Amino acid sequence: MSAITLAQQGIEALDKRDYADALALLDKAINQGTNSPAWLLARAQAHYQLKDYEATLSDTALAYHSAFERANGDTRRHLITAQYRRSTAYFQLGRYADSDCCAKWSMLLAEGRPVSENDGVEKKVDEAGRYTVTYEEGLADKENQPNYGLGGHASQSPAGLGETGFKREWARAYTWRSQVLARLQALPIDDPGRFVNVTKIPPKPDTKKPAKTVEKKIERAPPASPGGPVEKPPVTPGSVPDEKLKLRSDFYQSNQDVTVSVFCKNIKKEDLVIEFGENHVRISPLPREEAPYVKPGDREATSTFILADTIDPSGSSWTATPRKVELKLKKAVPGHKWRAWAEEKIGSVDVGAATPTSTSDAQPSAAQAPVAAPALAPAPAPAPVAAQAPVYPTSSKKGPKNWEKMGEDEVADDDEAGDVNAFFKKIFKSGTPEQQRAMMKSFTESNGTALSTDWDDVGSRKVETVTDGGFVPKKFES
Structure with missing residues (x-):
C-alpha cells in the first residue's frame, strides 16, 4: 500500500x-x-x-x-x-x-x-x-x-x-x-x-520517530514466543503517576453557569456518582486508560476537582456519555468571570462537607446498614408543587415577591409597582432558553393572565386563562 x-x-x-x-x-x-x-x-x-x-x-x-x-x-x-x-x-x-x-x-x-x-x-x-x-x-x-x-x-x-x-x-x-x-x-x-527552557526553533530530532514510541509499541504488542503469547506485566495500584491519570477537560461560561466537559473513555453513566460541593466536584468511578486495573473503590477511580470559585451545589447538574461527563455548575456569584475552572486531584480529597444535589450524592453513615440501591443517574428535576407558586427575584426591602398572589393579601411597594414590565423583561433576559419558552407560551396562551418559567409544567399543556377576580374572557367575533 x-x-x-x-x-x-x-x-x-x-x-x-x-x-x-x-x-x-x-x-x-x-x-x-x-x-x-x-x-x-x-x-x-x-x-x-x-x-x-x-x-x-x-x-x-x-x-x-x-x-x-x-x-x-x-x-x-x-x-x-x-x-x-x-x-x-x-x-x-x-x-x-x-x-x-x-x-x-x-x-x-x-x-x-x-x-x-x-x-x-x-x-x-x-x-x-x-x-x-x-x-x-x-x-x-x-x-x-x-x-x-x-x-x-x-x-x-x-x-x-x-x-x-x-x-x-x-x-x-x-x-x-x-x-x-x-x-x-x-x-x-x-x-x-x-521557568523558560524552550527556544523558538525546536532542536531537530535525530530520527523521524522517537525511540520512546518504538518502546511503547513493543509493550502494546510483545513478540510471540514458542511457549505461547507473552503477557504484559500487570499494572498495579499506585504504579501510575497522578499526572498521567489526570483527565482532559474544557469549559466555557455564561453569567450564571460554568459548563465543563471532562473527557474519559468507556464511561458507564449508570455507575457514576457525582458530588457537588461549594468548592469542589467529586466524580467516581472513572475508568483510566493509563491504569486498566481501576475498579469502583480504587483511589485511581476517583477524581476530585478543586474549583477555582464557589458554586451553588443545589443548582448544579450533570450528564454523561460513554466518552465524557458534562457538568453544569451554577455560579455562587452570578456575573463573576472565572479564569479557570478547577484543579484535578486524584482520589477522594478531603475538602470539607459537600452539599448533595441528588440521592446519588448521599452516603450512609457508619451506624447505618448498607442498603441496595438502583443504578445511579442524575436525579430528575423535582415535581412542581401545586400549592406553591413561583417566586421571582426582587430588589424589594421585603424580600422575594410571589406575583401570582399579588392583590390577595398584600400591596406592592412603590418601587415594585413603578415598572412591572421592566421587571418581567429583566426576568426574561436572565432566564434560560427553556424558561424563556415557558414564559412566552404561558403568557400568550393565557391571554396575559398567567406567567410561568417552568417548562416541565406548561410545555405539554395549554395554559388556560385565569378568571379569578370576576374577569370573564370573551372570544373576539368579527
Missing part, C-alpha cells in the same frame, strides 16, 4: 478518534521515507491524544523543520500548527512558561510576522529566570489580531495589513493562552513550570 493511501487512512482514523489505528497507519506512511509536515502533525496529534507528550514534541519539531525546508504555500500554516501543538504538549508536561511562549509564537506567525524574527518572547523573565507575562497581559494581547484573508496563505496579503488568512489559528492560540496563563499564575513562586 502506498504511503499516500496509508496517510489518508491514518488521518481518517484520527478524525474518527481511533487514535491507536491512526498512529499505526501514519507510522507506516512516514516510515516509507516521506517527512510530510501534514502527516507528522497528524501523528503528533495522535501521540497527544494517547498522552505520549514527549513523542508529540518530537513530531512537532520534525514537522517544523520539514515545513521550513520545503518552503511552499502551506509552510506558514504548518509552522503555526507546530508551535500550537508544542504549546499543548508542554502544558500537559507542567511546563506552563514554555507552553505560553509557543502559543505566542503561533500567534505571531498567524499575524504574518517573519519566521526567523528574533521577537524575544522567551526572554520575558525576571532575574531568577521566572516567566513574567501575566494573565491580564495575555488577555490584552490583541493589537495585531488578523482579519480573514482571501485564500488562507500569508503570501496572498502583504504583511502588516491584518489579512494573513490565519484568523482562526490566531484565535485558537489566543484562547489557549488564557488557560495556560491562568494555570501559570496559580503556581508557587519557585515551581519549575514558571
Whole structure:
C-alpha cells in the first residue's frame, strides 16, 4: 500500500478518534521515507491524544523543520500548527512558561510576522529566570489580531495589513493562552513550570520517530514466543503517576453557569456518582486508560476537582456519555468571570462537607446498614408543587415577591409597582432558553393572565386563562 493511501487512512482514523489505528497507519506512511509536515502533525496529534507528550514534541519539531525546508504555500500554516501543538504538549508536561511562549509564537506567525524574527518572547523573565507575562497581559494581547484573508496563505496579503488568512489559528492560540496563563499564575513562586527552557526553533530530532514510541509499541504488542503469547506485566495500584491519570477537560461560561466537559473513555453513566460541593466536584468511578486495573473503590477511580470559585451545589447538574461527563455548575456569584475552572486531584480529597444535589450524592453513615440501591443517574428535576407558586427575584426591602398572589393579601411597594414590565423583561433576559419558552407560551396562551418559567409544567399543556377576580374572557367575533 502506498504511503499516500496509508496517510489518508491514518488521518481518517484520527478524525474518527481511533487514535491507536491512526498512529499505526501514519507510522507506516512516514516510515516509507516521506517527512510530510501534514502527516507528522497528524501523528503528533495522535501521540497527544494517547498522552505520549514527549513523542508529540518530537513530531512537532520534525514537522517544523520539514515545513521550513520545503518552503511552499502551506509552510506558514504548518509552522503555526507546530508551535500550537508544542504549546499543548508542554502544558500537559507542567511546563506552563514554555507552553505560553509557543502559543505566542503561533500567534505571531498567524499575524504574518517573519519566521526567523528574533521577537524575544522567551526572554520575558525576571532575574531568577521566572516567566513574567501575566494573565491580564495575555488577555490584552490583541493589537495585531488578523482579519480573514482571501485564500488562507500569508503570501496572498502583504504583511502588516491584518489579512494573513490565519484568523482562526490566531484565535485558537489566543484562547489557549488564557488557560495556560491562568494555570501559570496559580503556581508557587519557585515551581519549575514558571521557568523558560524552550527556544523558538525546536532542536531537530535525530530520527523521524522517537525511540520512546518504538518502546511503547513493543509493550502494546510483545513478540510471540514458542511457549505461547507473552503477557504484559500487570499494572498495579499506585504504579501510575497522578499526572498521567489526570483527565482532559474544557469549559466555557455564561453569567450564571460554568459548563465543563471532562473527557474519559468507556464511561458507564449508570455507575457514576457525582458530588457537588461549594468548592469542589467529586466524580467516581472513572475508568483510566493509563491504569486498566481501576475498579469502583480504587483511589485511581476517583477524581476530585478543586474549583477555582464557589458554586451553588443545589443548582448544579450533570450528564454523561460513554466518552465524557458534562457538568453544569451554577455560579455562587452570578456575573463573576472565572479564569479557570478547577484543579484535578486524584482520589477522594478531603475538602470539607459537600452539599448533595441528588440521592446519588448521599452516603450512609457508619451506624447505618448498607442498603441496595438502583443504578445511579442524575436525579430528575423535582415535581412542581401545586400549592406553591413561583417566586421571582426582587430588589424589594421585603424580600422575594410571589406575583401570582399579588392583590390577595398584600400591596406592592412603590418601587415594585413603578415598572412591572421592566421587571418581567429583566426576568426574561436572565432566564434560560427553556424558561424563556415557558414564559412566552404561558403568557400568550393565557391571554396575559398567567406567567410561568417552568417548562416541565406548561410545555405539554395549554395554559388556560385565569378568571379569578370576576374577569370573564370573551372570544373576539368579527
